[in-house]
Every structure is written in structure tokens, then in C-alpha cells.
Amino acid sequence: MSAIIAIRDAVPTSADMNGGFYSPAKAKAATRAVFSSRFPLFRRLRNLFAARKLRLITCVLTLSVVVLVSSRLSSLMGWVPPHPNPSISRGCGYTVLINTWKRSSALKQSVAHYASCNGVAAIHVVWSDSDPPSESLKSHLEKMVFSKSRAAQKPNFRFGISQEEDLNNRFKPIEGLTNDAVFSVDDDAIVSCPTLDFAFTVWQSAPNAMVGFTPRMHWLHKKKSGMAKYEYGGWWSVWWMGTYSMLLPKAVFFHRNYLDLYTYNMPSSIRDYVTRERNCEDIAMSLLVANATGAPPIWVKGKMYEIGSSGISSLKRHSKRRNKCLNDFVSLVGRMPLVPTNVKAVDARFEWFW
Known part of the structure; x- marks a missing residue:
């Protein structure tokens, strides 16, 4: 018990300001906020990568929908020849x-x-x-x-x-x-x-x-x-x-x-x-x-x-x-x-x- 008290006394955190209950998640968030405010370039880079990641996910989803719709339309628009399997297709060459x-x-x-x-x-x-x-x-x-x-x-x-x-x-x-x-x-x-x-x-x-x-x-x-x-x-x-x-x-x-x-x-x-x-x-x-x-x-x-x-x-x-x-x-x-x-x-x- 004394060891725990010693650690709390040696490393005060924002949790001590809120009734003495320590939260690792809150401490990490607080540290990130201070770091971002001191280093604006890091904050801009993080926002940039987040935006690109969102655009990439959007493009992938859009492409998937286009491929699905195209395949459905192809099956509805007139005669479509069979897709021959190379191993069973009629003849060769x-x-x-x-x-x-x-x-x-x-x-x-x-x-x-x-x-x-x-x-x-x-x-x-x-x-x-x-x-x-x-x-x-x-x-x-x-x-x-x-x-x-x-x-x-x-x-x-x-x-x-x-x-x-x-x-x-x-x-x-x-x-x-x-x-x-x-x-x-x-x-x-x-x-x-x-x-x-x-x-x-x-x-x-x-x-x-x-x-x-x-x-x-x-x-x-x-x-x-x-x-x-x-x-x-x-x-x-x-x-x-x-x-x-x-x-x-x-x-x-x-x-x-x-x-x-x-x-x-x-x-x-x-x-x-x-x-x-x-x-x-x-x-x-x-x-x-x-x-x-x-x-x-x-x-x-x-x-x-x-x-x-x-x-x-x-x-x-x-x-x-x-x-x-x-x-x-x-x-x-x-x-x-x-x-x-x-x-x-x-x-x-x-x-x-x-």
C-alpha cells in the first residue's frame, strides 16, 4: 500500500485533480492534446493522413458497388456467351x-x-x-x-x-x-x-x-x-x-x-x-x-x-x-x-x- 501511495505522490496527474481516481485513457488523451498544441505540424500531418485514409476507403467502396452493378447489368443486357473454364473449354487454341x-x-x-x-x-x-x-x-x-x-x-x-x-x-x-x-x-x-x-x-x-x-x-x-x-x-x-x-x-x-x-x-x-x-x-x-x-x-x-x-x-x-x-x-x-x-x-x- 505504501508503494502505491509513493507512486501517486511522485507522479501527479490530472486524475489527482478529480478526486484522486487515476485513468490511463484520460492521461493519454491529455498528453496527446498537449503534444498537438505544442507541435502544430504533427497535428496537420495527422489530419492529412486521416483525410486520405477516408478517401481511400470511399473509393474502394464505390469501386465495389460499380463492379457489382456492372455485373448485374451485363447479365440483363441481351445474350452473354458462357465463360469457358480453360480446363474444360471446347478444344484448344x-x-x-x-x-x-x-x-x-x-x-x-x-x-x-x-x-x-x-x-x-x-x-x-x-x-x-x-x-x-x-x-x-x-x-x-x-x-x-x-x-x-x-x-x-x-x-x-x-x-x-x-x-x-x-x-x-x-x-x-x-x-x-x-x-x-x-x-x-x-x-x-x-x-x-x-x-x-x-x-x-x-x-x-x-x-x-x-x-x-x-x-x-x-x-x-x-x-x-x-x-x-x-x-x-x-x-x-x-x-x-x-x-x-x-x-x-x-x-x-x-x-x-x-x-x-x-x-x-x-x-x-x-x-x-x-x-x-x-x-x-x-x-x-x-x-x-x-x-x-x-x-x-x-x-x-x-x-x-x-x-x-x-x-x-x-x-x-x-x-x-x-x-x-x-x-x-x-x-x-x-x-x-x-x-x-x-x-x-x-x-x-x-x-x-x-
Whole structure:
């Protein structure tokens, strides 16, 4: 007892001022108050960290709510392809769907290149011409696929021949596919094999999305009359703004079921429009996927180059025609389904900083 009394006498506290009852919590609070009053910088730093902590918690909660709502909306907005489990997904690898038009030289280079990529399970050429491919060309390409492929199981190669010249032909369903992933590519677009394989792994993580290398964008533009119109933005718009909402099927992965949706479920008025105008089938496919998923595409950074002469995009008045297509399609669909995004998939193994 005397020891306790000695301690109280030696170290007087504010508790002694309140009837002699000692409270450690009150003593700590009093000490903190004195310290803060003597050191205002400490007080400001403490308040700053507390505010940042609150903002961080708020951001995390907000992001969680957005992800939850987005997932619910995606399940309500049209058809959503199944999420294949890599261990049980149908087949392995992907089908390269090459769209060609009277460019045999470019087609030969394209087939030879993609046959050498390890992930390619099949190569399907879309031939839309009143004159069918010659037997010598088909035989040459078949031998090229066999000789260029380094896989034990050689890719399956065949032509899909259509008599009419219709851009809708590039999205016709393919019978006998053994894999879900389709890489749609023009005959003059070459994507390096490592880049292509990386994009395939990105698609496997998001099989509902379009995953590819040719981003484009749209934005709402209001004219002086007050009428709202959409404008189509090419590559330089994407580069300048850092935003995109479409991926062109010039070089893009998508789920095989979108071929069925494009052919059998999309409004026939849009397919008729593409046939009549000979343009904008790529915009139509982007609208279709966005309408089905309610989600943006995924742009992959990688090596891609073009061979031969440029195509329809080099024609005059191309931008005006694309603007018209975009607005006409939105009118036919009844709304704008495209979702802008700033996300880019990058293979960190080949980056200096990540």
C-alpha cells in the first residue's frame, strides 16, 4: 500500500485533480492534446493522413458497388456467351478467320505467317467473289499450312466460298469449329505470333469481350441546331484522347457465338445496310458485342503491320461515311450501346516499366 501511495505522490496527474481516481485513457488523451498544441505540424500531418485514409476507403467502396452493378447489368443486357473454364473449354487454341478479296499475294503471306503460330488450331479463309479460287491456289495454301506449322497437330485449313460480294460474309457461322476463340483478321494484317498468343490469353480471361489491336472511338457531338449526333474517331483520335469504344475486326478475337448472333439475331435492316453501302460491317459487329455484354472491348498493345496496298479506309470521304453509318446504326438499334474505356492490356515481360 505504501508503494502505491509513493507512486501517486511522485507522479501527479490530472486524475489527482478529480478526486484522486487515476485513468490511463484520460492521461493519454491529455498528453496527446498537449503534444498537438505544442507541435502544430504533427497535428496537420495527422489530419492529412486521416483525410486520405477516408478517401481511400470511399473509393474502394464505390469501386465495389460499380463492379457489382456492372455485373448485374451485363447479365440483363441481351445474350452473354458462357465463360469457358480453360480446363474444360471446347478444344484448344483458336481459329484464324482471314477475310480476303482479290489479293492472292497478301493471302499467301498471311496464311504462311499464321500457320507458323503455335496457338492456331484452324485457318478459315472467307472468299467473297463471283469467281471461286483456283485449284492451284487452294492446293498451294494447303501445302503451305502443312509445311509452315511447327505443331504436332497441323491446323485445319479450308475455304468458305460465297458467290456474292457481301461484307456480311466475313461473319457467317463456321460449321465444325472445335474451339470457341475466333481471331478475325484481314488478309493484309500481320500480327506477330508472340503478340497473338498474348492476346489469346487476354481473351481467355474475358471471353465475352472483343480483344484486339485496332481501337476506334465515338463521341457525342451537338450541332448548332441542338441535334445530337455521334462522330466516329479513327486511330489518331484514340492516340490523342487515350480513349476507345470499338475494336475493328481487322485484327480481333471474339467468341464464336457472335458469328451466329450477327447472322441470325441482329436486325436484318443493319445487314441490308452493310450490303447496300459496302461498308461498316466492323462497326456493326462492335455494336452487336457491346449491346450483348454492356461492356467495353479490350485493346492489346502489340506488334502489327500491314502488307500490300491500303483498303477501303483510304478512299475519299471515308470519315463522313463512317459517321453516317454510326448514326444510322444507332437509329436502327434504338440506342448507343458502345462503352468507352481507357484500359490497355500490355505484356509486362517486354516492358521496361510496369
